Amino acid sequence: MLAIKDLTDGTEFESQFLIVAATKGITNQGRTYLNLTLQDATGTMEAKKWDLAEGDETTFQAGNVVALSGAALDYRGHLQIKVYEAEPLSLDQIDVTRFVPSSPVPEKVLEDELRADIDALHDSDLKTLTKYLLNQHKSAYLTYPAAVRNHHNFASGLLYHSVCMARLAQKICDLYPNVNRDYVVAGALLHDLGKVIELSGPVATRYTDEGKLLGHISIMAGEIRVAAKTLNITSETPVLLEHMILSHHTKPEFGSPIPPLTLEAIVLAAIDDFDAKMNIVDKAEEGIMPGEWTDRVFALDNRSLYVPKYDQNPNSSEGK
Secondary structure: OOOHHHOOOOOEEEEEEEEEEEEEEEOOOOOEEEEEEEEEOOEEEEEEEOOOOOOHHHHOOOOOEEEEEEEEEEEOOEEEEEEEEEEEEOHHHOOHHHHOOEOOOOHHHHHHHHHHHHHOOOOHHHHHHHHHHHHHOHHHHHHOOOOOOOOOOOEOHHHHHHHHHHHHHHHHHHHOOOOOHHHHHHHHHHOOOOHHHHEOOOOOOOEOHHHHHHHHHHHHHHHHHHHHHHOOOOOOHHHHHHHHHHHOOOOHHHOOOOOOOOHHHHHHHHHHHHHHHHHHHHHHOOOOOOOOEOOOEHHHOOEOOEOOOOOOOOOOOOOO
């Protein structure tokens, strides 16, 4: 079976894909067709089912995995799949990891690093809160993406994003010793934990009703308050941690009701933005050759990015 990354213009194929989106359209002749987004572990691709047959709208529902025949065709400089026919497959008979992009670092490695980060916390109240909150949602925290789109939108993306931020936090604290390491590391590990309630899961990820109505920032702030009461923690630690969560998007238009007002909150917001942008750029530059430009990236103010023609890998030690 061909993977999405292996499709080329004119290729006719039979394969299996996850349907992540499906909407109806109307042609100029008044005929109904389906706009589809298909996915496997190697990426996503837009598709069209033009001549609808009875049962197609049931087959092509978001979240279904289908056995599909079709052709990959160039449309205005981008590959698009023309679907001939398809039939749904039972999720309990397939390995769903074949259809979901995953973290570049294995989940077990990330989990070990997470455990080490928690064990290294010195503040007893902060350590207790962090352990408690992560244990409450452990299974989802290890497997969920960090977003529906834009950044770290792959299986274990939430864990990968959080652990990478904790690494950044430690580097920053080495350079700026007046920053409280425990708070920034704990904030990095917990800042997006509310997404395990905001999002539906790693397969065909969507926003839940609670996610749409409250958002992960408000959800997590509430979780901290409830946890502190349950654990009888009366120090200022829960309030400081709650402030870091509430402010890590920095502005109301980005989802934060209050700006960062402590040093650690400022650092957390900065590393969250930085790590997200690095992942966005990585995705945008996939498959782009040196000397070429990416497509426009909506999450980066709709800019196209240039990939420079460096003489050598900038991280290489050769020539130094």
